[in-house]
Amino acid sequence: MADPQLPYFDALLGSFEAGDSAVAEAFGHHVHWGYWEDEPTSRPTPAEFAAAAERLSREVWQAADIRDGDRVLDAGCGFGGTLSSIDAQRSGVALTGLNIDHRQLLRAQQTLAARPANVLGWIQADACSLPFADASFDAVLAVECIFHFPDRRRFFAEAWRVLKPGGHLALSDFLPTRIQLPMTLAAAHWPASLGFYGRVDMRYTTARYERLAAETGFLPVLDRDITRNTLPTYPFLRGLSPGLERRKPSAVAETLFAELTSRLGLLRYRILAFRKPGR
């Protein structure tokens, strides 16, 4: 399987191994931008960031209307934090975490166990080629990872295929506004190997997602702009661990670019949910 080339995960895993407790507390469970209800008055602590991260996961999986007894696929599951959140809140659920990177799955396996009422499993695969039968899941999630996938169109087609009629796909993503789009199109030519965050495709606007959903056959059920709720993450990242970012000079530039365009309202962080019709 192709190496996903995600230097930020190399840095995170290196920090865990080196015993950096702040990085482990912040990112040991969830690796995403988090959801802040209010702007903190001082620089957030790793524990506060971890709470914001847990909150974002919950906002996304709740958008998929996950209920007791459901079968759930988390595509691009990171260290498994989102499935762990569902495990704590729902019963009789069968939870599958899928990731292209076996190192993350190994950590998930070693650190997480399902409650007795639930089943939790892990599988290494590409989210654009899902190794599951048709109509196997009630919900498919992609928390802040779809921009890494080789092709959103293929992922949507695969999510549609493995969902039962009436099932939900919920995701979070960075969406450019039309003004921002030329910049993200230009950035798409930047070699992924030079970046801290690897290959990141931020070319999908709201209109393009709407078209993709219609072409796939999904009904849109939610499009929620939570940019404001992600902004406190930037000062947190600046203060967390300079060591993390120094490993790749582009880290500072890429994070700053995301912060500036988000603060200017050009890049929007959104939660999107879709339903496969039929139940």
Ligand SMILES: C[S@@+](CC[C@H](N)C(=O)[O-])C[C@H]1O[C@@H](n2cnc3c(N)ncnc32)[C@H](O)[C@@H]1O
């Ligand atoms: C920003 S992290 C988000 C992780 C997790 N969803 C979370 O919220 O904590 C992006 C994730 O996408 C995964 N990923 C990247 N490309 C993938 C692919 N083609 N198939 C499956 N997972 C992929 C990465 O390994 C990583 O776990």
